[in-house]
Amino acid sequence: MKTSAKTLARTNTGSSSQRKLWKDILRDRYLYLLLLPGMLLIFVFRYAPMYGIVIAFQDYNIYNGIKGSEWVGFGQFNKLFHSPDFYEILRNTLVISVYKLAAGFSVPIILSLLLNELKNMVFKRITQSIIYLPHFVSWVIFSGILITFLNPVDGLVNYIIKGAGGKPIDFLINVDYFRSILVVSDLYKEVGWGTIIYLAAMSGVNPELYEASRMDGANKAKQMWHVTLPAIRPVIIILVILSLANILEAGFQQIFLLYSPLVYDVGDIIDTYVYRVGIADANYSYATAAGVFKSLIAMILIVSANKIVKKFGQDGLW
The missing domain is CATH 1.10.287 (Helix Hairpins)
Incomplete structure (x- = not known):
């Protein structure tokens, strides 16, 4: 009953x-x-x-x-993992992605903190517009501009080097410079877009917290460290978790438009390798196996990061 x-x-x-x-x-x-x-x-x-x-x-x-x-x-996966080039391109992908993640994670936060302290609203808006603009330029155009600037014959950068008494450098075929160019150009293009979210989060910080910290004798640097950063910490954590999902991306368009066989040793990543071996050679199964491998790694990373964050008492994605 x-x-x-x-x-x-x-x-x-x-x-x-x-x-x-x-x-x-x-x-x-x-x-x-x-x-x-x-x-x-x-x-x-x-x-x-x-x-x-x-x-x-x-x-x-x-x-x-x-x-x-x-x-x-699993024949295609076996072929992928036993490829003589696989571990080199995996290493390149991870190194470039980690460099981009480190720069793209820290610099937008620092830039947002500095912009948030500007009192002249006209200057602040002009500065924001200037740093946002590169995000809306496609990599095709941006790479063309970059190639022109780095041209060893008449590029602006080499013109300055020669003017200072140095020898011209062909940056895009030099393995010592190629990864740095990728990281810096990606940071320059995307840093403004990254600041949008952080500035939006900072706008929601309670002004009374700043007033209380000033009464306790905190200067601007201490207010940033003890008030602003803790207030936007949940946003930072969410963005880091989401960034881990793209750890094996490394930026196909950018690298494909800038690299050449001379820098394959440091610039060839999974996506460019798959394009050459899988797509250009019509080996679609091989290309799909590489894509599935990337997705699996991304899923493991994002789930693991979310669990670690929740263990430390923070809010994750779910």
Whole structure:
């Protein structure tokens, strides 16, 4: 009898929740309609193509299609991991990504702290606009500008070097400079965009905290360290977790437009290697296997980082 009563109670609770859900959906129907195009795009371009992952386990033939291609299991992954170039490109990918992550994580925070202290609003807005602008320039255009500036014959950088009595340097084919160029150019292009989120977070800091710190004798530097940074710490943590998901990206467009065979030893990453060996040579299964490997590593990193953050008492992504 008691069991029946509990079952009936759960059924009534479930029915009540469903009615409330549909009532809320009906009430906010126009908001859901606005959400629909974005959800549709995500489904079409993110989830629907996941069906193609199956070719990573096949010897895919474009004429036979997915259903007609031979199943090889983990053969493509075995081929990838035993490739003589795999560990070199994996190392290059990790090194470049870590450098970019370190620079792209720290510099926007420092820049945001400095911008947040500016009192002249006109100067602040002009400065923000200038540092935001490169983000909206495509890598095709940005790389063209960079190549022109670094040209060993008549580039501006080498013109200055020669004017100072030095010898011209062909930076883009020099293994000693190539990674630094990648990191610095990526930082210059994206640092302004990174400051937007941090400045938005800083705008929500309670002004009374600054007033209390001033009364305790804290100068600007101490206010930044003890008030501003702790206040935006949750935002920093979330952005770091999200950045870990792209640890094996390293920036295909940028590297593809700037590199050459002379710098493969330090600049060849998984994406450029897959493009040459997998896409250009029509080895689609091999390219897909590399993509699945990248996605798996990204998933492990983001889940692990989220668990570590929550263990230390911070809010994670979920």
